[in-house]
Amino acid sequence: MTPAVIHVLLALAGGERHGYAILKDVQLSAGSRLRFGPGTIYGTLQRLMEAGWVEEAAAPDADADPRRRYYRMTRSGRDALGAEVDRLGALLDTARAHRIRPRASRS
């Protein structure tokens, strides 16, 4: 899974969102080290929809901007994200076993 895929799925873990809300969530969670633009987000969403991990959802209310499309994570998307989180957790455990600590906690 690429960082963009992980961040988009994490943004959708909180419920259905439109593209700009996903973009803002991703910018918030990725911080200044990773910068994603609209093209990266929609390209990722398109691939995730093709994989069946994300699907289009109905607008939450009738007043929603008609130009906006809403997206939500599917069951298989949630499973895939869970598996990736497990893998990253195991990786972190291995790093800790080798006494490798994140740079931020070293000082």
Next chain:
Amino acid sequence: MTGHPAARLESRLYRAALRLCPAAFHRDHGEEMACDFDEARGAAAVAGSRAVWALRLLIVLDLVRTIGVQWLRTGLPAIAGVAACISLGLVASIASMGRWLAGRVAIDHETSEGVGFVLLSSVAVLVIVTTIVFNHWMQRPRRTARR
């Protein structure tokens, strides 16, 4: 679209640049992306000129990357590459056959230039034709639905 003339111009430029993406991607996400750009541009304008310049840089890099990635995903560059190789191979065989014939039949300079022109045109036409044929073949309806 935001009210400031510079923002309006940038919005139009962004919409125009989005047309460089493959048609399917532009149809599916073009309007959303333009909408997002307008919102992000408005927010950056409030935050100051530094934020506006950071957004411009991000958008340009993102656009270049998106156009490249989306065209690669269509498979068209690979198809065009294969088509060019096949066409060049075909024309090279015809040219070598022509060279063999030229040894047997006397050809003047003007005719030889004409043959060169015909061969070059054949390469161009063959590349276009094979690209179109391969593209249609790649996009033919499949029996099993893709996930």
